[in-house]
Amino acid sequence: MNYIDRLAEGIRSKIPSKRLPDEDASDLFRMYAVLLLAKGVSVTASDVHNAWVAWMLETDDSHESLVPYEDLAPSVAAQDEPYVEAIKATAREQGKDDGDAVELR
Numbered sequence: 086m087n088y089i090d091r092l093a094e095g096i097r098s099k100i101p102s103k104r105l106p107d108e109d110a111s112d113l114f115r116m117y118a119v120l121l122l123a124k125g126v127s128v129t130a131s132d133v134h135n136a137w138v139a140w141m142l143e144t145d146d147s148h149e150s151l152v153p154y155e156d157l158a159p160s161v162a163a164q165d166e167p168y169v170e171a172i173k174a175t176a177r178e179q180g181k182d183d184g185d186a187v188e189l190r
Contacts, residue, residue: 092118092175099171104164113140117172125176130154130165133172137165 086094093114097105106113116136120128131154141148150161 089115089118092121092179095175095178096121096168096171099174100167104167108144110140112143113137116140117168121172121176121179126173128169128172128176130162130169133165133168134162137168 093111096117097110097114113136116139117133120132120136124132134154134157138151141151150157154162154165
């Protein structure tokens with residue numbers, strides 16, 4: 086397993102199974118791993134939403150939530166928070182809790 090997939094699996098393991106997409110989400114979690122590497126614990130819900138939108142364009146390009154994060158209803162925007170927290174927790178496990186991007190050990 087390569088480093089991106091290890092990070093993706095670390096993030097995925099922190100999401101309750103009922104919150105996981107029904108579709109194969111391997112590519113989505115790889116995007117979340119890239120966010121972790123680029124932003125570490127500074128990742129935002131908007132970042133997570135943007136990655137989800139990019140993934141969803143291949144999955145269901147007519148989904149009603151394919152809008153900028155700022156245009157989401159608060160209840161819909163809140164659905165990104167478990168992913169934000171999972172990315173941040175995985176970044177901390179990598180020894181990055183200062184807001185910087187992750188450098189793998």
